[in-house]
Amino acid sequence: DAKTTQPPSMDCAEGRAANLPCNHSTISGNEYVYWYRQIHSQGPQYIIHGLKNNETNEMASLIITEDRKSSTLILPHATLRDTAVYYCIVSDSWGKLQFGAGTQVVVTP
Amino acid sequence: EPEVTQTPSHQVTQMGQEVILRCVPISNHLYFYWYRQILGQKVEFLVSFYNNEISEKSEIFDDQFSVERPDGSNFTLKIRSTKLEDSAMYFCASSVDSVQNTEAFFGQGTRLTVV
Numbered sequence: 001d002a003k004t005t006q007p008p009s010m011d012c013a014e015g016r017a018a019n020l021p022c023n024h025s026t027i028s029g030n031e032y033v034y035w036y037r038q039i040h041s042q043g044p045q046y047i048i049h050g051l052k053n054n055e056t057n058e059m060a061s062l063i064i065t066e067d068r069k070s071s072t073l074i075l076p077h078a079t080l081r082d083t084a085v086y087y088c089i090v091s092d093s094w095g096k097l098q099f100g101a102g103t104q105v106v107v108t109p
Numbered sequence: 110e111p112e113v114t115q116t117p118s119h120q121v122t123q124m125g126q127e128v129i130l131r132c133v134p135i136s137n138h139l140y141f142y143w144y145r146q147i148l149g150q151k152v153e154f155l156v157s158f159y160n161n162e163i164s165e166k167s168e169i170f171d172d173q174f175s176v177e178r179p180d181g182s183n184f185t186l187k188i189r190s191t192k193l194e195d196s197a198m199y200f201c202a203s204s205v206d207s208v209q210n211t212e213a214f215f216g217q218g219t220r221l222t223v224v
Contacts, residue, residue, distance in 0.1 A: 038152070041146070042217055042218065043200050043215035043217045043218050044144075044152060044200070044202075045215070046212045046213060046214065046215075087152075096157065097144075097152075097154060097213075098154065099144075099151050
């Protein structure tokens with residue numbers, strides 16, 4: 001079973017920030033937090049990952065709490081093309097990512 | 110941007126037939142993976158492959174499945190005798206290495222339909 005808990009769905013207005021929460025209370029010290037998304041039935045697309053520190057790239061920001069038991073993915077300016085299922089995954093390597101059900105994000109005009 | 114390429118995009122096969130799904134990973138990547146997603150369900154890990162060996166596999170990856178890197182560019186998944194329940198999207202992925210400071214790229218998938 002996936003080690004993360006995410007809300008099943010979330011709506012966001014175009015142009016606004018989307019904040020996607022994830023709980024991973026059983027995360028161990030060597031496990032990273034990864035975020036992927038899947039648009040329709042396309043292949044999962046990497047977004048961002050982190051261990052302890054907050055991370056930012058051209059797609060998103062990742063905020064990890066100090067106790068590492070939860071994190072938030074922030075899409076700073078959501079567009080219609082960001083409509084997708086977003087997966088939060090914890091793992092100690094790329095080799096065996098356990099995808100859960102994810103959060104269905106719908107960006108509306 | 111480099112990408113993982115999978116062929117065919119859609120494969121229809123009869124139950125009991127062998128099927129080979131093909132993937133061309135990104136050229137400098139060393140780690141290769143197969144995942145599958147049954148319609149409406151989660152993405153599931155099947156197998157990881159490095160240095161011409163399986164490094165990890167899931168319970169799904171039984172004796173009916175095999176993987177191979179027949180040359181320097183292709184990575185294949187073979188299902189020896191397909192069953193109806195093998196119908197799914199199959200995704201290939203690759204990464205430079207297995208450590209956390211690199212990305213894993215997924216292909217666009219092959220939709221396998223077993224009839």
